[in-house]
Amino acid sequence: MTLKLISLDCPSCGSALRGEGLDTVFFCGHCGDAATLGENGLEMVEGSALAPAPGRHPGLWKPAWLIEADVTVADRLRSGGRRTEGWSTRRTFVIPAFVTPLDDLTRLARALSEGAGTTAELPREPIHGGTLAIEDAVTLIRHIVIGEEVRKSDMLASLRVDIEVASRRLVALPFEKTGDGLRCAITGVMVRGEG
Numbered sequence: 514m515t516l517k518l519i520s521l522d523c524p525s526c527g528s529a530l531r532g533e534g535l536d537t538v539f540f541c542g543h544c545g546d547a548a549t550l551g552e553n554g555l556e557m558v559e560g561s562a563l564a565p566a567p568g569r570h571p572g573l574w575k576p577a578w579l580i581e582a583d584v585t586v587a588d589r590l591r592s593g594g595r596r597t598e599g600w601s602t603r604r605t606f607v608i609p610a611f612v613t614p615l616d617d618l619t620r621l622a623r624a625l626s627e628g629a630g631t632t633a634e635l636p637r638e639p640i641h642g643g644t645l646a647i648e649d650a651v652t653l654i655r656h657i658v659i660g661e662e663v664r665k666s667d668m669l670a671s672l673r674v675d676i677e678v679a680s681r682r683l684v685a686l687p688f689e690k691t692g693d694g695l696r697c698a699i700t701g702v703m704v705r706g707e708g
């Protein structure tokens with residue numbers, strides 16, 4: 514595997530941000546601010562960390578989007594044509610932004626989004642970069658909400674889901690390295706990925 518190192522300056526403090534390969538999500542190792550690389554260059558994003566569960570000892574940190582979104586489920590139709598009531602609510606989602614297979618990503622996102630994590634100070638260790646753009650994180654949120662609706666046992670035939678982002682920031686997620694992957698130090702969920 515070839516790693517291409519790119520060097521970009523932190524929009525906040527001017528230090529060089531280091532990324533690997535296709536990274537588009539960065540934490541500044543100097544000031545702790547976060548940034549995303551889009552079509553218009555680097556854009557600053559508020560950054561913080563999520564605290565590991567008591568007794569866990571994270572060995573590495575990976576990025577995730579912490580997104581507050583207004584979720585609206587409407588036009589919910591059961592098979593047979595009966596319409597059920599829709600709803601709208603504001604929820605917080607945590608969507609991992611690093612490379613891991615989609616089923617792992619979804620499982621971890623669900624587990625992290627169930628309980629609002631406790632925010633913590635950024636670790637003094639380096640935080641790896643990520644590749645998931647905010648638009649893709651919103652797509653995953655939609656996927657999670659649809660999955661929840663489908664699992665309600667009322668023979669859902671169709672529905673409409675709208676996701677409106679109210680706020681977004683990048684958070685560093687703590688992980689423990691294990692023999693065959695990474696264990697989330699908040700939820701205990703295992704994912705495949707490189708440390």
Ligand SMILES: [Zn+2]
Nearest residue numbers: 523526541544
């Ligand atoms: Zn900086």
